Amino acid sequence: MRAQPVKGFGVVSKKLNLSNRAYRGIHAIQVKNIVGSVGRVQDLLSGFKLKNPDVRYYRLRKIMEKGDVVPPIIVYKVGNEYYVLDGNHRVAIAKELGVEFIDAEVIEFFPSERKESRTLRKKRIEFENLTGLKGIDLTEPRHYDTFINYIHDYAQRMELFLKRKVAINEAALNWFLSVYTPAVQCIVEKGLEDVYQGKTLGDIFCFILDYKWYKSQKEGYDIGFDNAMQGFIEEILGKDEPEEKKSLIEKFEGLLEEVLPWIKKE
Known part of the structure; x- marks a missing residue:
């Protein structure tokens, strides 16, 4: 054969x-x-x-x-x-x-039955060509920029640790396996997909990165991803307003708009 x-x-x-x-x-x-x-x-x-x-x-x-x-x-x-x-x-x-x-x-x-906008498709292709990572589905173009910035930072940390130059696609794969995949597992286990219907696992991961940036700015130091994940779950998902409850997405967007005025709905 x-x-x-x-x-x-x-x-x-x-x-x-x-x-x-x-x-x-x-x-x-x-x-x-x-x-x-x-x-x-x-x-x-x-x-x-x-x-x-x-x-x-x-x-x-x-x-x-x-x-x-x-x-x-x-x-x-x-x-x-x-x-x-x-x-x-x-x-x-x-x-x-x-x-x-x-x-x-x-x-x-x-x-997927969802149709991509031209801007979103362009961002996805740029991300895939740069990192070599396929199949990370996002609904907002800015989220691909967030991923790229985070992977560049991750590459720099790898270079400091390994004391050698690290290609972006090498850093991207390492990041995907050691950071993104475990985080996605946690997102699934916590049922965040059910909360953020219409958003992908990658979108939710980006929400956590945004929360990490916000909290780190507020505290004056990098709180780290694990702390950001835990804080996001506790602070964003753990608060219910007794009267006229807002959706969790509305609560999260309201929090971000305090410190990230550049966020725009795509």
Whole structure:
């Protein structure tokens, strides 16, 4: 049987207009259903073989040959197919060894019926081209600018820690895995999607970043993302007005307008 070429998630996402997503947790998935990669297709040959196996590949291969446990990969699910965001080495080895199942953290994508404005589409394309991140759906153009600014700051912190130059797409992927994905999991667990109907997970994440900026300005120091997340949940979602309750979105926008007069509804 002829080996199949590796599919690119970006191509599939654009074709199917994939922008709605749902976090599915960690599951054992069938290796044969892993058909593509997110942003790494150029590094893979047909059949999901690495073009240039490196030291890490051979080290992981020895571990997997012995049957030792490796961390779950991270995949985007589209229908019955999976696209690897993190774990291309592990998948290449699993396919070569004939492994039937592999543990994966699954994020499922669905087509969106919402039509983008020209400005929003332009911002999304600019964001994807700069960072290499696909499928982050936002409803306001300014939110893509917020993400880019935050990723640039994150890259600078990585450079200080690693003492070397860090490319923006490297920082973006690291940020996505270590900051954005855990935050989105928390947003889902707290039920914020139900509160902010019509807004995406990315929008809600941006609301938390705005809250972080506001609180940091007020306190005179950077309160950090974890504190901002907790404060956002407690202060914004924990207050109900006994008479004539405002919607939570109205309360949040009112808070921001005190310190962010440049915010405009798109």
